[in-house]
Amino acid sequence: MGSRPSGMRAACSLLFHSPATTGSPVKALLCRHFGTADDLVVGDVADPVAGPGEVFARVAAVGLNFFDTLIIAGKYQTKPPFPFSPGGEFAGVVESVGAGVTEFQPGDRVMGYTNFNAARERTAVATNNIIKLPADLDFDRAAALTITYGTAYYALKHRAALSRGNTLTVLGASGGVGLAAVEIGALMGAWVIACASTDDKLDFASAHGAHDVVNYQKDNLRDALRRLGGEHGIDVVFDPVGGPYSEPAVRSLAWQGRHLIIGFAAGDIPKLPLNLVLLKGCAVLGVFWGAWVRHAPEQYKAALDELVRWCVQGRLSCHIQQVYSLSETPKALKALTDRKVMGKLVVRP
Secondary structure (H helix, E strand, O other), X not given: OOOOOHHHOOOOHHHHOOOOEEEEEEEEEEEOOOOOHHHOEEEEEEEEOOOOOEEEEEEEEEEEOHHHHHHOOOOOOOOOOOOEXXXXXXXXXXXXXXXXXXXXXXXXXXXXXXXXXXXXXXXXXXXXXXXXXXXXXXXXXXXXXXXXXXXXXXXXXXXXOOOOOOEEEEEOOOOHHHHHHHHHHHHOOOEEEEEEOOHHHHHXXXXXXXXXXXXXXXXXXXXXXXXXXXXXXXXXXXXXXXXXXXXXXXXXXXXXXXXXXXXXXXXXXOOOOHHHHHHHOOEEEEOOHHHHHHHOHHHHHHHHHHHHHHHHOOOOXXXXXXXXXXXXXXXXXXXXXXXXXXXXXXXXX
């Protein structure tokens, strides 16, 4: 999702510091050196304490994401000091608060973004990155809501300015962030075209709001999108896949269309012919959600509040395919690597 500029180091300090600790042990899934999911181990770490501007929380549930498979391999822009735990989002209960914290207190149910170190029994997290959790939203769905739905919301509302009646194409539409884009796009009044690699994945996307589907393993993506987009073309493409699918998606764009770069789950970072951007008057927009959280914390919290309301109202599914124990997390990460996940996976420490 893009590299972190050096000028952001000060702004990132709350996410990248090593928290103060006590002597009490905490069970954690640990990455002790870069490698694969098989290299992760469950072990003890010192119990962290809340620093200034932080809370210390008991972790009830952790949402897993594709970038967790990259961060343990040393292939993500964030490279925490060893040992660290994967897991960038959580839901849980505040146990103590650090200096200067007034908006949270022990006993509050909370959810939000940690970037890493969520896959453990307790963690310290900056208050800028969490919100209070309503009683009518369970911990599992809350833990799975922040990153994928937050990314899709930020991309579609703040980057693409998606409007009612727009045509939205979602690549990788059955995965966590793809499903979120399908559901949020439909909620915002767009005509949603879901693209995925199997018919089962497309049936899943259709059940969650997609209006048309394209199997890009069977069909030529460019031809299918030109047919579905008609003479006007596609207004917005949501692209968490990259690889061979980005260029044909850009070629399908309407005049002044928007192509959202979310990530590169296919593994290869595509090189786009810039003459296409010129001829279509289109915009290729980067979506670095973690940087948005740091630069615009109030917008981020407002987005989470709205996503939570939609989830409580049943307008977002926050579909969880499976729940794992802490020791089973490597199996869950392998499922993400193998593209076997539809919706989200959750770990309960």
